[in-house]
Amino acid sequence: MARLTTNRTSSTPTSTPAHAPDPHPANGADRAAGHVARVRGHHRSFGDVHVLRSIDLDVAPGDFVALLGRSGCGKSTLLRSLAHLDPSPTDEVDVVGRSAVAFQEPRLLPWKSVVDNVALALLNAPERKDRVRLARERLEEVGLAEKMDAWPLQLSGGQAQRVSLARALVPDPSLLLLDEPFSALDALTRIEMHQLVIELWRRRQMAVLLVTHDVDEALGLADLVHVMDGGRMARTWQIDLPRSERSPSHPEIAGVREEILQTLGVEPTPPNPNRVPSTPSGAADSRGAA
Amino acid sequence: MGRMTSALAPPTTARPQPGAPAKSSRPRSRPRFTAWRRWLSPVAIVALWQLASSTGVLDERKLASPAQIAAAAGELIGDGTLGDAVLVSVQRVALGFVLGAVLGLLLALVAGLSRIGEDAVDPPMQMLRTLPHFGLIPLFIIWMGIDEAPKVALIALGVAFPLYLNTFAGIRGIDRKVMEAARSMHLTRLQRIRHVVLPGALPSTLVGLRQSLGIAWLSLIVAETIGSDAGLGYMINRARDFLLTDVIVVGLVTYSLLGLATDAVVRYLERRALSWRA
Known part of the structure; x- marks a missing residue:
């Protein structure tokens, strides 16, 4: 049941103890024991196009994992497999417990009030009264x-x-799947949402798998960054730095960033002319500082 | 960070214009004091009509005067003739409407909820809908005689198609992404139908409902020309035999008032059911 640690390239050989600032109950002994998602040799193709080629992926309870890649690299397809939105053979994709998805678009039912939209995800819970109560709590x-x-x-x-997000959280999922849920938001709202997601993740015993094409978002939020390319898992980085220190100018983050961009075939450039030199603890840190 | 600064840069586009007050926020319904102006021209037309009748310009055998029509209406209401006729006609419409609505909605659900159902139901429906259903009257008479059956059948047929077409289109038009979100919430198929498919199709169904009610009244008028011995159509046909144009007009006005009433009911339903469209 060992996780694929061979697949993982730690960005810092002398890394800080994992998740020191993230007292996550599931991160202790359980971490090695179980998994919320296990993908083995998963293959998906549409006609002659191979979208996923022999994907292996493990998500342990409490993990915050990012799937990073270009458009069309298969990351969203992998998420759909994990959410069982597409038929996926159980011997290839195994999800323990309940999964929930927050999509790029909110995908709310316009004919239901906000609280009823959230309560809808609890439809299999016994009482309507309880559903509404739980939905209200999540909305708060x-x-x-x-x-x-x-x-x-x-x-x-x-x-x-x-x-x-509240709708995804209300059934207490063991695996929260985020399919680029921040990409359509304006920059300030996105920063708030990053903070919110980290808060919610810390408060709950759930694993989060974030699909994104934003290197900085992945580096700021996730502990594990899997980079996908051409339907394969290209490489994995473990980020042990506390989130509050993950400024793009931090040498470790900058180093991983460069490696990731190289893996994705992007010419390594300085992270971003707007953000590198002057802001030692600017907005970029705020997402991890909570 | 870069995303932030770039997004902070252009906040100037949507700045409120201090010099331009609430001119654009004109109320949608007209203010009360101009609403009555819309009644001016209809009243004027009726007045002219009365004038033409009184002066003999308008032959009263061709068209009775408004005063005569009002008197006839009072008489028909007073002796219960109109009430009985309306009751018979409304029963026909109600029965035909319910049958047609059930048929149309059921077929739309069968076609909308499964591919097999669509392949089985939709092609014949699309072919039949081009058929003017009044053209079926001769066949209906041969099959069902001239009693209530062909009248109700004609109304039901007229009702079924708009409801089928609109509801089917409504179901098919539901956002696939929303359906997918419902699946990601692990809702069962029945739950998805109840909470996503049916409410999602409701706006289209209500459009179909309005169309089908209009056709129901139209079908009633045509159907009641098939040998009736009761109802509004009977009243009108008998009046024709006796050249009672005032009674004919009373019947016509009654038809349109009934149509207006059902339309108002549907509009009320729309306001209630679709308040989420903000």
Whole structure:
């Protein structure tokens, strides 16, 4: 049951103890014991196009994993397999417990109030009263208590995405799948959402798998960054740095960033002319600082 | 960070214009004091009509005067003739409507919820819908005689198609991404139908409902020309035999009032059911 540690290239040989600032209950002994998702030799093809080629992936309870890659690299397809949105053979894709997805678009039902949208994910829970109560709690958790009875069409993009997040959280998933849920948001809202996701992840015993094409987002949020390329797992980085220190200018982050870009075939350039030199603890840190 | 600065840069586009007050936020319904102006021209037309009748310009054998029509209406209401006729006609419409609505909605669900159902149901429906259903009257008479059956069948047929077409299109038009989100929530197929498919198709179904009610009343008028011995159509046909144009007009006005009433009901339903469209 060992995880594929061989696959993993630690970015710092002399790394800090894993997750020191993230007191995550599941990160201790359970971490080695179980898995919430295990993918072995997973293959997907549409016609002659091989979208996923022999994918191996392990997600342990409490992991925060990023799947990073270009458009069309298969990362979203892998997420769909994990969410069982596409038929995937059980011997290739095994998810323990319940999965939930937050998509790039909020995908709310416009004809249900915000609280009913969230409660919908609990439809198999016994009582409607309990469903609404739990939905209200999750909405408070994502900071939308005052929008409970609004219609989805009355929400801003960021608010709708929060509702979508609350809806994903309400059944207490063991694996939260995030399919580029921040990419359509404006930059400030995105930073808030990053903080929110980290908060929610810390508070709960759930693993998060984030699909993104944003290197900085992956480096800022995840402990494990899997880079996919051409339907394969190209390489994996473990980020042991506390999130509060993951500024793009941090030498370790900058180093991994360069390696990732090289893996993706992007000419390594300085991270971003706007952000490198002057901001030692600017907005980039705020996502991990919570 | 870069994303932030670039997004912070252009906040100037949507700045409110201090000099431009609420001119654009004109209320959608007209203010009360101009609403009555919309009644001016209809009232004027009726007045002119009355004038033409009184002066003999309009032959009263061709068209009765408004006063005569009002008197006839009072008489028909008073002796219960109109009430009985309306009751018979409304029963026909109600029965035909319910049968047609059940048929149309059932077929739309069968076609909308499964590919096999679509392949089985949709092609014949698409072929039949081009057929003007009034053209079936001769066949209906041969099959069902001239009693209530062909009238109800004609109304039901007219009702079924708009409801089928709109509901089917509504089901097929549901956002696939929303359906997928429902699947990602591990909802069963029945739960998805109840919470996603049916409410998602409802706006289209209500459009179909309005169309089908209009056709129901139209079908009633045509159907009641098939040998009736009761109902509004009977009243009108008998009046024709006696050249009672006032009674004919009373019947026509009654038809349109009934149509208006059912339309108002559907509009009310739409407001209630679709309030989420903000």
